[in-house]
């Protein structure tokens with residue numbers, strides 16, 4: 001497994017262009033299976049999760065290429081709606097294929113998806129949504145088979161505004177007969193992006209970004225070319241890294257309105273942020289101030305996907321901060337790793353109490369999941385001395401070569417990959 005070696009203690013400085021959003025690109029690639037023909041998606045980052053999605057699509061018979069940041073798909077030769085269990089388990093986002101394949105083929109066979117070990121991550125809301133649209137859903141052990149000759153529009157209320165369930169139901173309902181309404185829908189920007197993409201192919205979806213989404217079923221979609229939105233979590237990660245190293249960074253290709261909650265928290269810590277159109281500038285030379293209470297919740301509240309990164313800044317702040325995680329019960333695994341670097345953090349149930357220290361120290365630490373790994377990279381950049389981050393494949397799920405991206409801002413990070421004869425080479 002790859003590892004990153006980080007020489008800490010240097011403020012980040014310079015300008016960087018933000019990659020396209022993983023969490024927008026993955027459902028959009030899955031939604032492309034609803035149409036027959038050639039679809040082109042621009043600004044798709046080169047990530048492990050995108051590779052897994054493209055491999056699944058190829059396995060189902062779709063032609064898929066990823067050159068630079070453009071994915072070209074030809075779905076005319078798609079011949080199967082049975083996703084092999086081994087591929088299903090490689091990532092959580094394989095679940096996004098359930099709705100589109102069911103709508104296109106009238107049946108789909110999937111297995112329980114895999115993903116980061118951040119919590120239980122049930123799929124009951126996805127399944128009850130499809131049942132409400134008229135699908136028969138048979139579950140046997142980890143295998144799930146769904147049938148429906150043609151889905152029928154329905155009124156669906158989500159008990160929790162699940163991002164994935166909202167997206168799966170939207171995709172399934174696009175080709176259904178009649179009107180579907182999703183109430184208590186998730187409001188994340190990636191859901192709006194999915195609506196824009198599907199509507200570019202002729203779907204009739206309204207209301208994404210609010211808690212009520214309506215989908216008027218259509219008979220057929222037409223292929224299109226589409227560009228995914230900037231990644232708000234990568235943007236936020238770089239903003240926090242700039243603040244934690246007390247640097248000055250300019251970020252291009254951003255959507256500042258998607259990051260209102262982070263900008264608010266960073267300003268409370270004393271970090272200077274200016275926003276102009278799609279540009280965000282972050283800078284500080286001072287020690288951050290503690291923030292009494294941050295609670296992760298569905299958008300537009302503070303995102304769970306930035307919880308571990310902001311915790312690094314708070315670990316260096318003057319005073320005690322409290323972070324409450326309400327989305328994933330297993331998302332404090334970075335705390336033990338940060339403690340090895342000198343952080344003073346106590347976890348009680350779903351709250352972390354962070355007593356800021358004046359300095360972190362380099363150590364060997366393990367990325368336990370995607371965002372925990374990103375947080376450890378930030379900690380390594382801010383720490384005194386050398387940090388080794390192991391299990392980098394978790395980080396590669398969501399960051400296109402994090403060491404290259406941060407290297408453009410002066411970060412000193414080297415990747416070491418094992419080679420077959422057990423030597424380690426950069």
Ligand SMILES: CC(=O)N[C@H]1[C@@H](OP(=O)(O)OP(=O)(O)OC[C@H]2O[C@@H](n3ccc(=O)[nH]c3=O)[C@H](O)[C@@H]2O)O[C@H](CO)[C@@H](O)[C@@H]1O
Pocket residue numbers: 022023024026092093119120121122123124125126127160161162163164165186190298304305327328329
């Ligand atoms: C690819 C993608 O877009 N991933 C994001 C998506 O994940 P994902 O779509 O998996 O997240 P959800 O919004 O569905 O999950 C949120 C909560 O709802 C629960 N739940 C979800 C579905 C379900 O059927 N039953 C159920 O109980 C989950 O266990 C979790 O506690 O939103 C999360 C929350 O913002 C982000 O952290 C992920 O980065």
Ligand SMILES: C=C(OP(=O)(O)O)C(=O)O
Pocket residue numbers: 023092093115116118305370371398
């Ligand atoms: C948890 C995440 O992703 P996924 O839902 O793909 O596991 C994430 O992007 O932080």
